[in-house]
Amino acid sequence: QLQLQESGSGLVKPSQTLSLTCTVSGDSIGSGGYSWNWIRQSPAMGLEWIGYIYHSGSVDYNPSLKSRATISIDTSKNEFSLELNSVTAADTAMYYCARSLVVATTFFDYWGQGALVTVSS
Amino acid sequence: QTVVTQEPSVTVSPGGTVTLTCGSNTGLVTTAYYPAWFQLKPGQPPRALIFGTNNKHSWTPARFSGSLLGGKAALTLSRVQSDDEADYYCVLYYRRVFVFGSGTKVTVV
Numbered sequence: 611q612l613q614l615q616e617s618g619s620g621l622v623k624p625s626q627t628l629s630l631t632c633t634v635s636g637d638s639i640g641s642g643g644y645s646w647n648w649i650r651q652s653p654a655m656g657l658e659w660i661g662y663i664y665h666s667g668s669v670d671y672n673p674s675l676k677s678r679a680t681i682s683i684d685t686s687k688n689e690f691s692l693e694l695n696s697v698t699a700a701d702t703a704m705y706y707c708a709r710s711l712v713v714a715t716t717f718f719d720y721w722g723q724g725a726l727v728t729v730s731s
Numbered sequence: 732q733t734v735v736t737q738e739p740s741v742t743v744s745p746g747g748t749v750t751l752t753c754g755s756n757t758g759l760v761t762t763a764y765y766p767a768w769f770q771l772k773p774g775q776p777p778r779a780l781i782f783g784t785n786n787k788h789s790w791t792p793a794r795f796s797g798s799l800l801g802g803k804a805a806l807t808l809s810r811v812q813s814d815d816e817a818d819y820y821c822v823l824y825y826r827r828v829f830v831f832g833s834g835t836k837v838t839v840v
Contacts, residue, residue, distance in 0.1 A: 656831060656834055657834075658831065673828065706777070714765075714782055714786070715765045716766070716767035716822055717767075717779070717782045717783075718767065718769070718779045718782070719779055721776040721778075721779075723776055
């Protein structure tokens with residue numbers, strides 16, 4: 611059974627960098643065929659896709675966040691990460707990591723439980 | 732900027748049928764947008780229901796179905812149960828960006 615678990619900073623000060631990691635268990639993140647995604651949910655914005663990464667390291671981002679987001683992958687640790695810089699209160703949200711299929715783009719079958727990130731001084 | 736529209740809320744009686752829709756300001760929604768649907772309940776992560784317009788996951792109730800209807804993506808909930816009360820979000824894939832709708836709150840009364 612595949613499991614994804616988010617971890618990272620729960621409270622971030624404005625203008626600083628949000629850092630989250632998604633640890634995957636039950637399958638190898640390096641096996642290919644999947645995209646590994648970050649998605650966030652807030653009362654103001656609803657669900658918002660941040661970006662994804664392939665096992666090869668190829669990435670794609672939501673243009674609205676592209677200048678501030680960086681997604682990386684560490685296949686040796688079976689995890690992938692998100693950094694979002696220059697955060698503001700608008701970045702306060704529940705952050706989810708999720709898997710999707712390359713050949714079935716909107717598959718999104720497995721999700722983590724989510725990590726609540728609050729941006730506040 | 733792509734905007735995906737959904738009905739804000741619908742009410743359905745137990746045992747009834749309701750259809751939720753998902754439109755786009757880019758024009759007609761087609762299979763090329765790979766529409767998908769998710770169910771959200773408080774305190775839980777989104778649960779995928781439909782992908783690629785009308786494909787069900789192994790856990791998707793047979794009562795739920797996806798389609799295209801009148802230029803929009805649609806999710807039909809049949810024989811509705813109290814446990815179906817939740818928020819339902821669609822997502823479209825357009826120009827390499829996943830864009831979520833604003834969600835539809837389904838109330839079962």
